[in-house]
Amino acid sequence: MPFYVLRRLAGAIPTLFIIVTLTFFMMRLAPGGPFDSDRRLPPEIEANIKAAYNLDKPLITQYGLYLEKLAHGDLGPSFKNKDFTVAQLIGTGLPVSLKLGLSAMALALLIGTLLGSWAALRQNRWQDYSVMTLAMTGITIPTFVTAPLLTLIFGVYGVAIFGHEIFLPVSGWNGGAWRNLILPVTVLALPQIAVIARLMRGSMIEVLRANYIRTARAKGLPAWRILFGHALRAAALPLVSYLGPAIAGVLTGSLIVEQIFGLPGIGRYFVLAALDRDYTMVLGVVVVYATLIIVLNFLADILYAVLDPRVRLT
Amino acid sequence: MIATGSTQNAEALVRIVKGRSLGRDAWARLKKNRAAMAGIIALTLIALTAIFAPLLSAYRYDEINYDLVTCAPAWWPQGASCIAPGHIFGTDAVGRDLFVRTLYGARMSLAVGLVATLVSLLIGVVYGATAGYLGGRIDNLMMRLVDILYSLPFIFFVIILMVMFDRNLILLFVAIGAVEWLTMARIVRGQTISLKQKEFVEAARAAGVSSAGIVRRHIIPNAMGPVVVYVTLTVPGVILTESFLSFLGLGVQEPLTSWGTLISDGAAQMQTAPWTLVFPALFMAVTLFCFNFIGDGLRDALDPRDR
Numbered sequence: 001m002p003f004y005v006l007r008r009l010a011g012a013i014p015t016l017f018i019i020v021t022l023t024f025f026m027m028r029l030a031p032g033g034p035f036d037s038d039r040r041l042p043p044e045i046e047a048n049i050k051a052a053y054n055l056d057k058p059l060i061t062q063y064g065l066y067l068e069k070l071a072h073g074d075l076g077p078s079f080k081n082k083d084f085t086v087a088q089l090i091g092t093g094l095p096v097s098l099k100l101g102l103s104a105m106a107l108a109l110l111i112g113t114l115l116g117s118w119a120a121l122r123q124n125r126w127q128d129y130s131v132m133t134l135a136m137t138g139i140t141i142p143t144f145v146t147a148p149l150l151t152l153i154f155g156v157y158g159v160a161i162f163g164h165e166i167f168l169p170v171s172g173w174n175g176g177a178w179r180n181l182i183l184p185v186t187v188l189a190l191p192q193i194a195v196i197a198r199l200m201r202g203s204m205i206e207v208l209r210a211n212y213i214r215t216a217r218a219k220g221l222p223a224w225r226i227l228f229g230h231a232l233r234a235a236a237l238p239l240v241s242y243l244g245p246a247i248a249g250v251l252t253g254s255l256i257v258e259q260i261f262g263l264p265g266i267g268r269y270f271v272l273a274a275l276d277r278d279y280t281m282v283l284g285v286v287v288v289y290a291t292l293i294i295v296l297n298f299l300a301d302i303l304y305a306v307l308d309p310r311v312r313l314t
Numbered sequence: 315m316i317a318t319g320s321t322q323n324a325e326a327l328v329r330i331v332k333g334r335s336l337g338r339d340a341w342a343r344l345k346k347n348r349a350a351m352a353g354i355i356a357l358t359l360i361a362l363t364a365i366f367a368p369l370l371s372a373y374r375y376d377e378i379n380y381d382l383v384t385c386a387p388a389w390w391p392q393g394a395s396c397i398a399p400g401h402i403f404g405t406d407a408v409g410r411d412l413f414v415r416t417l418y419g420a421r422m423s424l425a426v427g428l429v430a431t432l433v434s435l436l437i438g439v440v441y442g443a444t445a446g447y448l449g450g451r452i453d454n455l456m457m458r459l460v461d462i463l464y465s466l467p468f469i470f471f472v473i474i475l476m477v478m479f480d481r482n483l484i485l486l487f488v489a490i491g492a493v494e495w496l497t498m499a500r501i502v503r504g505q506t507i508s509l510k511q512k513e514f515v516e517a518a519r520a521a522g523v524s525s526a527g528i529v530r531r532h533i534i535p536n537a538m539g540p541v542v543v544y545v546t547l548t549v550p551g552v553i554l555t556e557s558f559l560s561f562l563g564l565g566v567q568e569p570l571t572s573w574g575t576l577i578s579d580g581a582a583q584m585q586t587a588p589w590t591l592v593f594p595a596l597f598m599a600v601t602l603f604c605f606n607f608i609g610d611g612l613r614d615a616l617d618p619r620d621r
Contacts (some may be wrong), residue, residue, distance in 0.1 A: 015462050023474065030478025140602040142554050144561045144574075145595045148581040152588070244464075252469045256561065260581070270470065271562055274477040286470050 008301070012294045019290045020070065020283065024063055027279050053079065066283070075284040080276045086284035090266055094288065096173060097265035100257070101250045103185045108192035108246070113236060115193070116200025117227065120235075123205055131197060138194025143253045147187045147260040154183065171262040184261045188253050192246050199242055204235040237308050243300040247293060343615040350611025353604035360420060360601055367417035372400070375418040376569035379409035384587045395586075404589040406579060415571055416593050422572035423598065426487060426556040427549040433491025434552075435545060438498025443529050443537070445499070446506025457503065460496050468493045472555070476564040486565060490555050494548055501544055505537035539616040546609035550602040557598065573598040 050056045054065055069076055075086035119131035151171075169180050207213065208231060216226045255267040266285050273281035344350055363370060385398035385405045398405045403412035445456040472489045479485055509515060510533065518528050557574025559565040561581075566572045573594050580591030 018462065022471065026471065026474055027478065136603070136606060140550070140606060141595075141599055142557065144558065144581065145577060145591075145599070148584050148591060152584055248469075252558070255469070256558065259562070271473065271564075274474055277477075282474065289470065 005302075008298050012298070015294060016287070016290060020067070020287060021063075023283055023286045024066065025059075027277070027282060028059055028062075030277075053077070066280075070287070075287070076280040078273075078278055078281050080273070080278040080281065086280050089269060089281065090284055090288055093264060093266035093269055096263055097254055097258070097267055100181070100184060100188065100263065100265060101247075101254055103181060104188035104192065104250050104253075105246065107185060108189040108196055108250075109239070111189070112193045112196025113200050113232075113239070116197040117204050117232065117235070119197065119201045120204030120208060121227070128201075132201070135194040135197045138190045139198075141190075143187055143191065144256050144260065146190055147183075147257060150183055150187060151260070173263050184257045184263060187260075188250055188257050191253070192249060195242065195246070195249075196239060199238055200235065203238045204231060207231050207235040210234070233307065237304070240300055240304045240307060243303075244293075244297045247296045247300075251289060251293070340612075340615040344611050347611040347614060349607040350615075353607035353611070356600060357604040357608070360597065360604075361424060364417050364420035364424060367414060367421065370417065371411060371414035373411035373414050375410070375414050375571070377410060379405070382409040383407060384583065384590065385409075386587070386589055390589060403593045404587070406590055407583065412576075412590060412593060415576060416573075416597055419571045419573040419576050419594055420597060420601070422566055422570060423553045423556060423574075423601070426490065426572070427553040429487040430491035430494065430552040430556075431545055431548045433488055434494035434498055434548060435541070437492070438495035439502050439534060439537075439541065441495070442499035442502025442504075443506050443533055446503035447510055447525065447529050447533060449507070449510075453503070457500075460499055464496055469555075469558075472559065473562070473564060476559055483566065486556065486559070490552050493555070494552060498541070498544060498548070501540050502534075502537055505540060506533050509533050509536050543609055543613045543616060546605055546612055550605040550609075553598070553602065553605075 047056065054062055057065075066076070075090070078084050078086050078089055081089060115131050115135075119128040122128045169183075173180055213226060213231055216230050221229075251267070254265060255271060257263070258265040258268040259271070266288065269281065270285045272278075273285065367375075382396065382398045382401070382405045384407050385396040385401065387402050387404040388397055388399045389402075390397070390404065401411050401413065403416060406412055406415065441456065441460075445453045472493060475485060475489050506529075515528060515532055518532055523531070553573070556565055556572060557577065560572050560574025561578040563578070565574055568575075576594035577591060577598070580587075580594060584591040
């Protein structure tokens, strides 16, 4: 196990390196720059600005300089928001995105597991069919449709539908108050709930056929003890390997959700920064997201080994 | 007498057994799956209306009419500020006909779905089959690369690409396709590894067929089952990715349109003009449902073990 951890950590560095290199050169190959504007700057001033940000040096030198700074944990200054460093901007956005994403993951895991198990226990009955229809809907309807729909339901037509005012805020962060979290987290979690419910149903059906479950039944254990004491843990295993894609899905979804609900997370910064050609900001966000994905995937693998004694990490 | 009788029986048996190929078997199973068949029919309808869109509407997709700005269709139940007779889905913010634009959106979304899937299919099949067939250290190296690529936040690269290179359509197709090939490569590799130990591959090798020939003529055709299933599930994924980009304003550009662009426009004015959101969203949802149903049906039909 310790060897495995070391090897995985060592493997993360080249991955990050590839990501940084790809992003860096992709941005620079593209036309346009951060200081292009409708008003042309006098050439002396432009040269000064470029010199200040090292943009006048050859590309390969800039790349070297960036890597050197990055190795020291310095993400550089933001080209557009001149009074802030990239680290400061990410520092304000990351807690928002993290809270949003992790809440959505937790919600998806809880509800998805429960729905999937329930469907498996009632296989081929109406409960099963309705859960699976719901899951198919959740997979099919994209985030950017559910978000405006929920906004309509709770924000605009709330009184008409429920008969009284609904006080769910449809935009803004408000310091992360739970009321403000409900809608964005739900929207973000829905597609994941759907996938997890489907996975869970499949594996639960398989587990319920296993011999040790039959033994437990024969011993006369109550249904809830069979489910929570024996079946759930084994059936939840395939979910762990889905955690990686799920994390990527939630991150992608958060780009949309943060925009629609007007939340100050880093997903929203990213799109704006790319449009502004704010090189350092884009690179910074990519580095942070990539690190996050790598770390979370790593944790998922460890979790897998902890939950399943048959898996040996070497 | 007895001998000829048994020969006849055997011949009759052969006749009966011969009639069912694997493909026909699968098709018979698929035909029994109502959801999948409904999906095929609905999808064909949507595709046909998309292809013949110019013939189906009296309006052009980029025909602007400032007299009918965001008007509801005549049959819209709620009182809208203005009504556009003759526009069965109403009009958008510059008075363009929403029906024909939804169909043009279908054209774009389906085209992206098919082309990008084709790109991913091409890369994934060649890569996966090569890795699986060669095996050993080359396989290890190639799949390790796939693992690394898996952990990249790809959507960010696509976003950067789209921003940097001015929303070039061809680039959009290729970029999305290049993202989706990884799973395809894994599936094909797994199939290849199990296939290459089969007798007919050994026979081909004994007959002196080259490696490339074996991969092309024997491995790839036999690995097609799961690939077909995955393709039908990739198309909706690609359509979603494209509409995601279009929603962020990074996809197809005006006056061309796609479902993502239409939904984005519709979401912006859904309080005053819900019809601008409802129709494109409905079309997209139905299409995605169809592909998912067909994919599930094909999986059941092609792989009876996995039900």
